[in-house]
Amino acid sequence: MHKIPDIAPFRKKLDELNDQMAAPDFYSDQRRAADISREQVRLSTLVEKFEAWHSTVQQLKENKAMAEDESVDEELREMAQEELESLAAQRDKLANDVLRFMIPPDATDSRNSVMEIRGGAGGDEANIFAGDLFRMYSRYAETRGWRVEVMSSSPADVGGFKEIIFMMTGEEAYKYLKFESGVHRVQRVPATETQGRIHTSTATVAVLPEAQEVDVELNMNDLDISTMRASGAGGQHVNTTDSAVMMVHKPTGVTVYCADERSQIKNRAKALTVMRSRLLKAKEEEEHAKYAAERKGQIGTGDRSERIRTYNYPQGRLTDHRIGLSLSLPTVVDGDLDDLIDALQNYDYEARIQNLLDQQTA
Structure with missing residues (x-):
């Protein structure tokens, strides 16, 4: 069974989030409000799980003491003994739940x-x-x-x-x-x-x-965007209009090509979506590399x-x-x-x- 770290910092953070959610202008920034709400739910659940774990630990101690106390009625001692295994299993499961809720989710876990x-x-x-x-x-x-x-x-x-x-x-x-x-x-x-x-x-x-746009500062002047006629299957249209979009991010060399839509505007929008996602991924990998030593045992890169x-x-x-x-x-x-x-x-x-x-x- 894992040892449970100090719960006090998590309680303090939960109190801070509750105060922020009570502010009159809390929902003025919808994205920030959603992020804070998700974190508040996580920490609330963490505290609930911790309280349940603590209660189970106390009950387990009481049952052990009762089972070993010969002055207690034999039937009660047997009942206390019978509950020890299930209480220990419940304690271990709750301990694992507490530890999992102590791990903050990756900021991008909720994304498409x-x-x-x-x-x-x-x-x-x-x-x-x-x-x-x-x-x-x-x-x-x-x-x-x-x-x-x-x-x-x-x-x-x-x-x-x-x-x-x-x-x-x-x-x-x-x-x-x-x-x-x-x-x-x-x-x-x-x-x-x-x-x-x-x-x-x-x-x-x-x-x-x-x-999302706020994740990556994408200067449109850093993009080299060209259009061309799409190639491949798709009927006559692909050969008659410059609907395909090639997009190059000049500072990094990241290149995106989109041609599945008949509309150049739609292909451009899709290319921008892919470009932002690739740049965000590169940014994340750079951050992960800084803390690689602290992430031992995690699943690859x-x-x-x-x-x-x-x-x-x-x-x-x-x-x-x-x-x-x-x-x-x-x-x-x-x-x-x-x-x-x-x-x-x-x-x-x-x-x-x-x-x-x-x-x-x-």
């Missing part, structure tokens, strides 16, 4: 998510695999009631995608998807393989929090060069290499990601809890 999937090593099979991953995430989105909007895509001739960028819109989408960034490896016999040989191919996934998972079709097994978890492949690729994502989140929580406790004893 921009996802980018690209075929990697393996030629045509890599592009087909990129398409399989897109379907997997789309089906997962359906189970959560999220909306999937393609921002930009480059279909491959044999099927799948050379690249596809899409928005996941739904409650806490980034929180659930952020650990998907990295290299995904597939081992299987491609449909084009005539001799039944197993090939290994890869696709890269990048998961970005949807950025989210870097798209890190191999995170293998999809082994001959053995019907999916393995996440970061946490050593293996699951049935068919259910996962069909969009049932709950067990996988729960395991990744729990692993991350445990690492962050341990970091919190290490800081308390440092």
Whole structure:
């Protein structure tokens, strides 16, 4: 059982938030009000969990004392003894709940998510695999009631995608998807393989929090924006109007291309959304790098060069290499990601809890 850090600073912060929420002009800034309200709910729940934990600890002590006190009626002692196991389990669960609520959520957890999937090593099979991953995430989105909007895509001739960028819109989408960034490896016999040989191919996934204008200072003078005629499938229209938009952020070299919409204005808006999200992600990674030593044990860096998972079709097994978890492949690729994502989140929580406790004893 983990030791519970001092609750006093959290109580003090909760009192401060309650005072802010009582101010007459609290809702004048809607975004700030929403952020404060979420934090107030988290800290209120933390204090409630702590009170329940403290009460359970006291009850456990009383039951132990009663069970060992021979002057107490034997029937009462037996009842006290019987409750010890369930009380201990309740105490440990509440302790874990308290520690989890002590961990502040990432500021972007509540955001929508921009996802980018690209075929990697393996030629045509890599592009087909990129398409399989897109379907997997789309089906997962359906189970959560999220909306999937393609921002930009480059279909491959044999099927799948050379690249596809899409928005996941739904409650806490980034929180659930952020650990998907990295290299995904597939081992299987491609449909084009005539001799039944197993090939290994890869696709890269990048998961970005949807950025808001206040997150990134984007000077329009820093953008080199050009328009052109879109290429690929889409009917006559793609060949007759300059609807595609290429956007380059000159200070960083970040480039975004959007051509899925027939309207240049819509493609420009989508390109700006992706550009802001990429710049925000770069900003986050820079901040994370500063505190990498304090984040020991957490799940990777989210870097798209890190191999995170293998999809082994001959053995019907999916393995996440970061946490050593293996699951049935068919259910996962069909969009049932709950067990996988729960395991990744729990692993991350445990690492962050341990970091919190290490800081308390440092």
